[in-house]
Amino acid sequence: MAPSPVSSNPIMRNVLIWSAVVCGVVLVGAAVIGQLAAGTDGLLSGVLGSVIGFLFPALTAASILFANRWFGTPNYPVVFFGIFMGVFLVKILAFIIALNLVFGIDWVVRGVLYGALVVTAVASLVVDVAVIARMRIPSVSDVALPGDDEQGEDRGERAADR
Numbered sequence: 001m002a003p004s005p006v007s008s009n010p011i012m013r014n015v016l017i018w019s020a021v022v023c024g025v026v027l028v029g030a031a032v033i034g035q036l037a038a039g040t041d042g043l044l045s046g047v048l049g050s051v052i053g054f055l056f057p058a059l060t061a062a063s064i065l066f067a068n069r070w071f072g073t074p075n076y077p078v079v080f081f082g083i084f085m086g087v088f089l090v091k092i093l094a095f096i097i098a099l100n101l102v103f104g105i106d107w108v109v110r111g112v113l114y115g116a117l118v119v120t121a122v123a124s125l126v127v128d129v130a131v132i133a134r135m136r137i138p139s140v141s142d143v144a145l146p147g148d149d150e151q152g153e154d155r156g157e158r159a160a161d162r
Contacts, residue, residue, distance in 0.1 A: 006068040012061045014131045019061070022123045023054035030116035034109065041107040049113040052098060053120025056091055057128075063087035 030046030038045070067083040070076045102108055 006071045008064060009068055011131060011135050012065045012068075014135070015061045015128060016058060016065075018127045018131055019054065019058055019124055022127050023050055023120055026050050026053075026116065026120050026123050030112065030119065034112040034116070037112060038109045042109045042112045044107060045109040045112040046116045048102065048108070049116025050120050052095075052102070053117045053124070056095060057121075057124040059087055059091055060084075 027047055027050035030050045031043045032046075034042030034044070034046030036042070063084055064080075067080040070079040073079070102113065103110065
């Protein structure tokens with residue numbers, strides 16, 4: 001019997017979809033505000049900040065979706081933890097390196113870039129809360145209790161015996 005799908009998969013897919021939509025809106029807003037504030041350099045800084053701000057939360061959801069492919073295997077908890085924490089550590093290092101590299105570029109307007117990062121982070125949190133609040137998932141959705149299959153068969157046999 002194939003394992004049942006993990007209940008977090010629809011949530012993570014919705015988080016990725018809605019995060020992309022909201023971050024696209026933030027990207028357009030940051031580009032317009034950056035253009036008005038500092039010209040082309042501000043526009044590019046706003047776009048760059050929005051893209052960086054989207055990538056990091058998206059990697060979290062993507063790593064959970066990827067790790068859930070091992071659901072139902074004996075090593076699932078180890079694989080899930082390894083993938084999730086590995087991506088988390090790589091994200092922290094990549095974020096520090098990316099900001100150091102980006103702030104070294106001459107055309108980057110730091111205020112616009114920082115503003116786009118903050119707005120994108122807040123938008124990502126709002127999307128996460130909204131998606132989770134709207135999803136309806138039972139408390140014990142991924143659990144198969146002993147005798148679940150037997151009870152259905154017993155009921156059918158009892159009805160036939162009557």
